[in-house]
Amino acid sequence: xxxxxxxxxxxxxxxxxxxxxxxxxxxxxxxxxxxxxxxxxxxxxxxxxxxxxxxxxxxxxxxxxxxxxxxxxxxxxxxxxxxxxxxxxxxxxxxxxxxxxxxxxxxxxxxxxxxxxxxxxxxxxxxxxxxxxxxxxxxxxxxxxxxxxxxxxxxxxxxxxxxxxxxxxxxxxxxxxxxxxxxxxxxxxxxxxxxxx
Amino acid sequence: xxxxxxxxxxxxxxxxxxxxxxxxxxxxxxxxxxxxxxxxxxxxxxxxxxxxxxxxxxxxxxxxxxxxxxxxxxxxxxxxxxxxxxxxxxxxxxxxxxxxxxxxxxxxxxxxxxxxxxxxxxxxxxxxxxxxxxxxxxxxxxxxxxxxxxxxxxxxxxxxxxxxxxxxxxxxxxxxxxxxxxxxxxxxxxxxxxxxx
DNA sequence: AATGATCACATACGCGACGTATGTCAACAA
DNA sequence: TTGTTGACATACGTCGCGTATGTGATCATT
Numbered sequence: 536x537x538x539x540x541x542x543x544x545x546x547x548x549x550x551x552x553x554x555x556x557x558x559x560x561x562x563x564x565x566x567x568x569x570x571x572x573x574x575x576x577x578x579x580x581x582x583x584x585x586x587x588x589x590x591x592x593x594x595x596x597x598x599x600x601x602x603x604x605x606x607x608x609x610x611x612x613x614x615x616x617x618x619x620x621x622x623x624x625x626x627x628x629x630x631x632x633x634x635x636x637x638x639x640x641x642x643x644x645x646x647x648x649x650x651x652x653x654x655x656x657x658x659x660x661x662x663x664x665x666x667x668x669x670x671x672x673x674x675x676x677x678x679x680x681x682x683x684x685x686x687x688x689x690x691x692x693x694x695x696x697x698x699x700x701x702x703x704x705x706x707x708x709x710x711x712x713x714x715x716x717x718x719x720x721x722x723x724x725x726x727x728x729x730x731x732x
Numbered sequence: 733x734x735x736x737x738x739x740x741x742x743x744x745x746x747x748x749x750x751x752x753x754x755x756x757x758x759x760x761x762x763x764x765x766x767x768x769x770x771x772x773x774x775x776x777x778x779x780x781x782x783x784x785x786x787x788x789x790x791x792x793x794x795x796x797x798x799x800x801x802x803x804x805x806x807x808x809x810x811x812x813x814x815x816x817x818x819x820x821x822x823x824x825x826x827x828x829x830x831x832x833x834x835x836x837x838x839x840x841x842x843x844x845x846x847x848x849x850x851x852x853x854x855x856x857x858x859x860x861x862x863x864x865x866x867x868x869x870x871x872x873x874x875x876x877x878x879x880x881x882x883x884x885x886x887x888x889x890x891x892x893x894x895x896x897x898x899x900x901x902x903x904x905x906x907x908x909x910x911x912x913x914x915x916x917x918x919x920x921x922x923x924x925x926x927x928x929x
Numbered sequence: 930a931a932t933g934a935t936c937a938c939a940t941a942c943g944c945g946a947c948g949t950a951t952g953t954c955a956a957c958a959a
Numbered sequence: 960t961t962g963t964t965g966a967c968a969t970a971c972g973t974c975g976c977g978t979a980t981g982t983g984a985t986c987a988t989t
Contacts, residue, residue, distance in 0.1 A: 540985060568975065569976070586938095655902050683916055690913075694899075698890065702850075716887075718880070718884075722880060725923070727919055741965095744967085777946095777948085777968090
């Protein structure tokens with residue numbers, strides 16, 4: 536009982552979200568036209584407003600999709616790590632690499648916060664940060680790292696990784712900048728979590 | 733020879749920038765209307781386009797002004813510190829406090845990067861980051877802190893402070909969150925800069 | 930299977946906002 | 960004093976969002 540109706544709807548939403556990802560990434564949220572968006576998807580603004588309410592709603596849907604992909608990727612990275620501690624480090628470095636993708640950078644890191652507010656309020660970003668928070672809490676209980684507020688630590692780590700990515704992307708020579716940023720980030724992460732009180 | 737003409741111009745630009753600060757801070761860049769802006773300043777859009785070219789130009793002028801104020805403030809903080817090392821710490825913590833100001837947060841941290849691109853490309857933000865970079869380099873030469881890329885370290889520190897502020901502002905109970913964030917940031921800063929290789 | 934209701938989407942409209950082109954009046958130069 | 964420059968106002972065109980309305984396909988019910 537999939538319902539022919541629901542299947543068509545899902546397809547429509549998918550086409551709209553995909554077209555929006557492309558437009559938002561290339562032109563930016565503000566400069567992206569809804570008419571152009573929907574036309575490229577073979578639809579009109581009617582479908583868009585019916586399914587997503589308004590332009591912000593569409594951006595929200597796009598962000599949810601990208602965030603889910605990021606979450607999947609990061610889970611895989613941590614799963615391949617030898618220890619939880621190394622997994623935490625690997626996750627954040629992977630996050631830096633992901634943030635170099637223009638699509639992720641533009642939509643998730645620049646327009647997203649400006650339009651929808653702080654990422655900690657987004658449901659999935661919360662999930663991402665919560666993963667780090669839980670991991671840090673576990674490592675604190677393990678005695679692996681220094682006791683501290685896990686939520687604050689997760690947020691700071693994430694913020695540092697995020698800005699490292701923005702710095703790399705804005706640099707004159709990104710490939711040359713990357714290793715310096717990663718090295719500095721590793722110092723930062725180890726220092727933050729292992730430093731004595 | 734101040735020139736009566738130039739004086740009037742300066743006054744006009746000042747009124748426009750001030751009105752823009754207020755509007756951008758309260759409504760956000762996208763939702764702020766140029767007509768309303770200029771009307772509140774007792775002018776029209778003609779003055780605006782003549783002096784600043786377009787809406788982005790006005791935002792740039794606003795950002796330059798705020799950034800200069802921040803720079804002044806941070807200079808004062810570092811001057812009052814006992815050592816350069818403590819000055820660096822104090823500067824970043826002061827930056828966290830400043831970033832809690834809704835005006836600074838909205839304009840400098842959310843809309844600014846989304847509209848004008850990465851802050852490292854802004855002339856004055858460069859100056860701010862360069863200050864931190866130079867300080868870190870000095871401390872490395874001193875042997876006070878661990879050798880590393882000073883630019884990367886400055887950017888990571890700044891990013892962590894920035895996101896700490898965003899986290900605090902988005903928290904349920906900002907006053908209660910503040911000390912936790914500051915404490916975590918101190919751990920981070922000390923750990924980053926003092927940790928052995 | 931037929932019919933009425935629902936719903937997904939298209940079409941049409943109004944409104945607001947940006948940017949530009951043109952006009953006007955005061956300030957400077959000669 | 961007069962011609963010129965330039966700072967700002969006014970008027971216009973255009974575009975893009977959001978809403979209200981229309982339409983045809985799908986689902987439920989008998």
